[in-house]
Amino acid sequence: MAFSRQWADAGNERAQAIEFWIDFFAVFGITNRRVVSFEHAVKKHGGGQGFIDLFWPGQMLVEHKSRGRPLEPAYDQAMDYFPGIAERDLPHTLVVCDFARFRVIDLEARRTWDFALADLHRHVRLFGFIAGYKAQEIRPQDPVNIRAAERMGRLHDALRKSGYTGHALEVLLVRLLFCLFADDTAIFPAQGLRAFIDERTATDGSDLGARLAQLFQVLNTPEDQRSRNLDDQLAAFPYVNGRLFEETLPIADFDAASREALLDASALDWSAISPAIFGSLFQSIMDAKARRNLGAHYTSEENILKLIQPLFLDELRSEFARVRSNRNRLFDFHKKLRHLSFLDPACGCGNFLVISYRELRLLELEVLRAAAELQGHAGQRSVDVHSLIGVNVDQFFGIEIEEFPAQIAQVALWLVDHQMNLRVSEEFGQYFARIPLVTSPHIVHGNALTIDWNEVLPATRCSYVLGNPPFVGHQWRTQEQMADMARIWGTEGRFGRLDYVTCWHRRTVEYLRGNTATNAALVSTNSICQGEQVATLWGWMLANGTHIHFAHRTFAWTNEARGKAAVHCVIIGFGLEDRPGKVIYEYENVKGDPHAIQASHINPYLVDAPDVLLPSRTETPPGLPQLRKGSQPTDGGHLIFTEAEKTEFLTREPNAQAWIRPYIGGEELINGNGRWCLWLKGAAPAQLRAMPLVMERVQRVAETRRKSPTKSVVEFAAYPTLFTQDRQPDAQYLAIPEVSSETRQYIPIGFLWPHVIASNQLQIAVGASALHFGVVSSSMYNAWLRLVGGRMKSDIRHSPAIYNNFPWPFSLPEAAADLAAAVQSAQAAIESAAQAVLDARAQFPGSSLADLYDPLTMPPALLKAHQKLDAAVDKAYQLAGGPRSYKNDAERVAFLFTLYQRITSLLPAAAAKPGSRRRRAARDSA
Structure with a gap:
């Protein structure tokens, strides 16, 4: 308002425009004239030379006229400059002004505002980006997340090509991630990093590595301990701390291409990045194969909320609703939020911790609003917010086996912390930031299956265990994972058939013994609640006092990025203390939304029913026909024909007609695509000798079986005319396919006659x-x-x-x-x-x-x-x-x-x- 009064009578573009805009930027705390350039030379549309009145690369372009001049020609003149501006420098905001009037065009949202100078204070948020404020919602699926990871990927490739690899490259990329984010969120002077690189380094990139090393040293040094001769542009950067810039790295050798890659990355709006998913995207740039499917492997925010809401968030919000009108109880509730602690023992890039922290901060913000209302400060900006914010990143703990994701997890928590601090700043009208970084999240680089979780976070202090441990079936495990399984479950019984993820279930239960009030929730493959794994895993879990509190039944764990990945998962919330209010989240469609069902008890099959554990029973109950697998050839394919192969074979070997039978497995039973087999049971030697092509196939069967690593198959090489497992009925039988599509309401089954040979992909019951x-x-x-x-x-x-x-x-x-x-x-x-x-x-x-x-x-x-x-x-x-x-x-x-x-x-x-x-x-x- 003071600025509007000061310039109310100005009108001469040539004499007053530059001073007008210098004062305008001062309104937003920007006094460094390096941020923008006046009379910036550029090639106009058509090839002529032009001069932009005010240009801030990547942010804003201003065309200024004398008072009373029409604004439309000024807008057209400004648009003529765009073809001459480098793509990364294109502004998102265009302003035309004649001192008395402003026309502001948001080029990304395609919106325009016209207002008088006297009304500038009513529209000041349009210029919030100048001070580092971004009036936008952080959207996990925002394409900027993908573009940012792709640009960091190009930078990664350029540096690796130069020979800069390994730990040093990973740390450098994590630091640059923080700096790029800081450049757009008011941690650094507005566009300070971008200007520093653009203005203070050679275009061939030869000195960029050394200049970045100098910048990192400045960021790691308190302002009062810095050299008095430090360059003003470097001195403007804040002290960051948090040990992020503490390690001395080898100086990277940049060239023109890698410098351009870094400048391209800096041109993005990093304030819109979602730390919850960007960490996973960022990690994928280190793997060329993963990058081709960029965006396919991060955990979506929607799915994270499926876990954290029933684990703790819903309960906290309900408690807040009960206490919000009582000042003392609200104060106690706020203290409770500060004393909660969270452990993710397989945290990856920290997405579960990041979303949990963000939601806790949002809840705290609601608490502060409610407290202000109770104290009569609603709508006022007199609250000392610095003394009120209690929730912090040091309440969050993680264990991650890989170093690079562990580093990303720590930085991601700092990034979301600052995003939340900006929300607080906007809410209360006071700038709030935690720079330098005094507190840090506790992310431990190590194998969660070999270290003591109590050394990371004592169980007595832990409120919640949560996360998405790795799923690996027994046939896909590495030697290290097999060793982990043996260490956790032993080598006896059927424990080796459990999925790798179950190691975290056992370790969690053992950890909870130190504090039975702690609750846990883990994402898992749905196989731990189906089939043979149930009795093995849950027999142990139930015997050790586990109670299931809530469960999401099978659903597709997907995301919205291109190259979607989907696995079929369950989420199980559990603890060592029983509690009321159990909920099962049921999915009519595994790719759809769930509906909640109240349950009195949740059993290991995730049903409201008693704790029944079904054995892998081989005996058929009395009075029922026995169900068994069909016959198995183990023949290398030499006894089996497609329809076309059978026709061609019989053309050459017509005597085989009597020995060829329909051969039906689950695929053929359901889809009707016929196969055939040589069924030589009972064939006399003379008959076989009369069929040379049959003998050729029999010979190949024998050779195949002799090469088998299985002793019983090798022994059956002596019987090459027979299937290794002959279970063929001599009467009509019921046939059930081993596998059927999930989309069918009824599994297709049917009766077959004894001349039809049932393969081992069918289950058959004679006498049904x-x-x-x-x-x-x-x-x-x-x-x-x-x-x-x-x-x-x-x-x-x-x-x-x-x-x-x-x-x-x-x-x-x-x-x-x-x-x-x-x-x-x-x-x-x-x-x-x-x-x-x-x-x-x-x-x-x-x-x-x-x-x-x-x-x-x-x-x-x-x-x-x-x-x-x-x-x-x-x-x-x-x-x-x-x-x-x-x-x-x-x-x-x-x-x-x-x-x-x-x-x-x-x-x-x-x-x-x-x-x-x-x-x-x-x-x-x-």
Whole structure:
């Protein structure tokens, strides 16, 4: 307002414009005339020479006229300068002015504001960028994150090409990351780094390495200890501390190209960077392969919030809502926020810590607003914010096995700290910054599976353990990871089959023993809650007092960057103390949003049901047909034909026609793509000798088997005409594919005749009836399968153990004894409905099971037949105490677990597998 009054009568461009803009910049605390240039020479559109009245590269261009002159020609004149400006120097803001009037054009947002000089104070935020303020939201998927990582990647490549590599290169890049961010967020003088490089280093880059080393030394030296002869431009940089610039690095050899790469990086607006994801992007520039898929591997903010909200944020916000109107309780709540501590024992680039810290700071900001309202300061700017901000980065602890991500994690926390400080500054009208860096996050470079977490953060001080440890299946582990597994789980039993991520589950439980009030949440591969891993891992976890507090059931862990990566994950929140208010987050679509379901208890399969651990049961329950794998050739492919190969072979060897059979696996059963096999069982030697091409193939089978590393296969080289595992039925059999798409509501199954050879990719049951077909085809069985079965990627994987553990509707002895007539009626209803399903399929003889069970193409007649079958099966379960209806699969499986518990409690002690497994797990832990 004082500036507006001072210049209210000015009007002569030639005599007063430069002084006008010098005073204008002083309004924002900028007194260094190096920031902008006046009468900046540039080539105009068309090739003529022009002079920009005021130019701040990468920020602002001003065209100034005398009072009363029209602004439109001034705007056109300014636009003529743009073709002559280097791309990295293009401004985001264009201003035309005649002293009395301003026209401000935001070139990125394509918005224009016109106002009088007297109203400048009402529009001052348009110029907030001059002082380092950016009135914008930090968006994780903002393309600037990708562009910034790509430009840092070019700089990385240029330096590495010069021979500057290893630890020194990593530290230099981390320092430059901090400096580029500081240049755009008021830590440094506005565009101080960019101006320093542009103005104080040679264009060939020959002295840039030395000048950066000098800058780092200045940043590491308190102002009162610096040389009196220090250049003014260097002296303007603040003391940073935090040990970020402490280490003396070898001086890097830049050239013109690497200098240009650094200037290009400095031209971006680094205030818009999201520290939560940029760290992962930044790390990927070190790997050429990862950079080709840049943006595919960072953890999205949305997914991080799925973990931290139920772990601690929702509860803190609820508590804040309860205390916000009580001054004393609000004060205590604020103190509580300062004393929380967080440990991520596999922190990577720190994204979980960064988002947790940001959310804690945002909550603290709400606390300060509420306190100001209670004290009558709402809307006023008299609060001493410096003494009120309590939450700090030293509440955050991490362990990371790689050095470079560990360095990035520490800097990322400082960056988000400063972003939050700018939010506070804007909120309360006072500049607030924590420079020099007095406090630091505690990021330890080391293997979390070999060091004592208490040395990083004593369990007695820890509030929450959180993170996303690495997933590695047993077949993909390195030697070091195998050693970690043996150290954590031992080498006996089935612990070696666990995923690598489970090492963090065990270490977390052991850590929580030091403070049972601490809660934890980890992202994991969904395989730890499916199939064979459940009993092994959770037998130990439950025996050691673990309670599941909340869980996100299987969902796709994705991000919005190009080259998306997706894995199928669960999030499990747990602790050693039970607590009410348990929640299961259910996903109808693994790529969609969840809905929360209140639960009284969450079991290891992430269902509201008792803690039942299903064994890898090989015995079939009495009264049921045995389910087993089909036959396995182990033949090197020499006994198997495609349709085209079979036709060509029979043209040359017609005598083989009698020995070729249909060969069906899961793929062929579902999609109808036929294969064939040589089934030479019972072939006489003379018959074989009469078929030379068959003999050639038999010879190749023998050779293949002799080369096998498996002893039993080598021994079977003596029987090259036979499959190594012959389980082919001599009667009609039920066939179930081993793998089926997750998109199907019902797994496609069917009956096959004995002349059709079932491959080992099918599971088969000889003697199965329409009753068995009906139950296995029902929604009840399919819900069980989706929950307890393993997965191949996202596809559903069936196994005999799923079938053997399934609680059939007529499994209870009392059902057979006391309700015989009702049981017979229910069985007949299921058989009738099952036959109706088969009849509905038969109406479409040209369609494969894939066609029939695709949700988009499933015939209405087949869908209705399945719905009637579901009703018949559900009614049969009512005889065992089941409800009349189910809202979803989770309710079905919850009932099935209860029924399973009842059935197994009636078995002899030796057959009570889950309990014995749990006792063994407890013994192993002891």
